[in-house]
Amino acid sequence: MTSDAIQPCPVADAHRRLMDCHAQWHILHDSYLEPDGFRLNLNSLVSNLRSVTWLLQKQKAVIPDFATWYPEFQEACKKSEIMGWVVKSRNRITKESDLELLSSCQVVWTRNWVQRAEGTATFPPRMSTSEIVRALHHSNTPPVGLITVRRKWVDKALPSWELLAATAEAHSWLSQILWRAHKAFGVGSCDLADRPVECVTSVLRSTLTRPPCMDLTRSELQAHFTMSGGVVKEEVKPFDPDPANLEAAEERYGQLKFPTSGPIDSVPGFMAMARTMMEKDGHHSTIAFLYNQDRGVATRGLQFDGQNTKMLAFEGLADLVESTRADGIVIISESWLAVPTEREKELKTIFFPARDRLDRTEGLTVYAATRDGRQVELLSMIERGPNGEASCGEPVEVTFPAGANTLTPIRRKWDDMEKRGL
Ligand SMILES: [Zn+2]
Ligand SMILES: [Zn+2]
Structure with missing residues (x-):
């Protein structure tokens, strides 16, 4: 029986690490437009995602029926492209060259309502936004209008996935595994404290679905700048x-x-x-x-x-x-x-x-x-x-x-x- 009452977390180390991953996913999202920050945050998120199951397995002696339900998840994980990638990334740090290959950086320059020039993949993904703005200044682009920089990050080792979607998917797998572990103890909701970021709570998902905050409607992210490099917000x-x-x-x-x-x-x-x-x-x-x-x-x-x-x-x-x-x-x-x-x-x-x-x-x-x-x-x-x-x-x-x-x-x-x- 799973109780509705809030109980002490039975797998606190693993659960806390998963919440770290959730918070880190948002940091990765926020750093999407800057290559160095993105790569740094990606490496740290992937290694934390990997460690959730390690922390869980450390406790296997005390988790009820672990030997019956856990191997099922392990099998499913082995078949999952995403979880395979997370596991393989254990000893691998994603390098600039691994990201460079399949990622894209598209720049659109809008002079006014009517004139719009699109340049696709004009810039190497490793270039930072300020470097792009500087390069535009040195080119023949007139110093008026608006620049839109669109990025999409893909790892060479996982060519069919955009990386925010991939890490969100891995988070969903782990959330489901921890949900099952809580259920083994008869715990519905546990007492781990919420984090300062509103959506980072101890709630676990029983199915392989993403929390709404990780749902991305766009396959790429973009930001807008004036020709002087100032950020313009769309509202x-x-x-x-x-x-x-x-x-x-x-x-x-x-x-x-x-x-x-x-x-x-x-x-x-x-x-x-x-x-x-x-x-x-x-x-x-x-x-x-x-x-x-x-x-x-x-x-x-x-x-x-x-x-x-x-x-x-x-x-x-x-x-x-x-x-x-x-x-x-x-x-x-x-x-x-x-x-x-x-x-x-x-x-x-x-x-x-x-x-x-x-x-x-x-x-x-x-x-x-x-x-x-x-x-x-x-x-x-x-x-x-x-x-x-x-x-x-x-x-x-x-x-x-x-x-x-x-x-x-x-x-x-x-x-x-x-x-x-x-
Ligand atoms: Zn918990
Ligand atoms: Zn969130």
């Missing part, structure tokens, strides 16, 4: 669908009518909603609604404080378009508007962001685009009262859409998906 937040918030919203804005048709037809409805909120709050955050076959599939609030972070937010949104297979999008945003010059009209482009122009005006826009090429945008001009209170003008359809630039990453993504048959 795309899930919209909070808490019913309590909706209730509070109703109290504040009255009955809001949420449009229920497809993206293009919903634009007037969203505009009515946005005007109500704008006049009440004096501002409106940028929100994106994603659709698949006229059904809402995701909602995101976008935050940015400048042109670079804005580009990132929309690039992130384009990734979400792919993962949700969205074929339509509606965006509500409050923005600075530029009156395009004749030259800009002729070239169908805006040279300076509206926020940097003296003749800028303020507007509330709702725009929609679909994968099959439809696009519509409504604009309501905002006038400010003496205390900043906003009043929204009658919406008009615009022919020189303000949203055109921000949709570039989305359209690029749709083209790309088409080519890949998605």
Whole structure:
């Protein structure tokens, strides 16, 4: 019988070591973009993963039925590519040359919304990010825009696995083995103390599944930098669908009518909603609604404080378009508007962001685009009262859409998906 009560840990040395591995896995994750730190942390994590079963076997004389259930795990481990790799790595330190062979380092340079240059595997994985930024300075890359560095680490001895996924998988195996050991003692939860990192607790998993904190949706990790080497953070937040918030919203804005048709037809409805909120709050955050076959599939609030972070937010949104297979999008945003010059009209482009122009005006826009090429945008001009209170003008359809630039990453993504048959 396994008891629900918290009991002293029967295999404390092994269990504590597994918790060390969990904490170390996050350190490995955090050092992913720097080659030296990554290699150092990888070597130490692998050797700690290896030692969990040693510590367990030291206690085999006192673990009930050890001789019956442990060999089963040993057999399964022998067949597992991952556990085989961990065991073989016992006397082997992963060297730079072992990692260099199959890892990749891709650099994307984004000048502005339209111009984007991709260089794949231009840089050897051993190069640090600051070395990459320096090398770009010495090349012909203009000193503006944004650099995205994407990395993927693979060990020569385990060619089909990315290393964060591999070590997370090894952690799951060991968690399952320790769960079984606790069960042999009739212990469900043990008393080992939680660690400062919130997710590092004594909880063990009975099946070969990863804790949510180790679930990686991307097969590679990336970071963004300005050409001067400064780090740029991407921020795309899930919209909070808490019913309590909706209730509070109703109290504040009255009955809001949420449009229920497809993206293009919903634009007037969203505009009515946005005007109500704008006049009440004096501002409106940028929100994106994603659709698949006229059904809402995701909602995101976008935050940015400048042109670079804005580009990132929309690039992130384009990734979400792919993962949700969205074929339509509606965006509500409050923005600075530029009156395009004749030259800009002729070239169908805006040279300076509206926020940097003296003749800028303020507007509330709702725009929609679909994968099959439809696009519509409504604009309501905002006038400010003496205390900043906003009043929204009658919406008009615009022919020189303000949203055109921000949709570039989305359209690029749709083209790309088409080519890949998605
Ligand atoms: Zn324990
Ligand atoms: Zn965790």
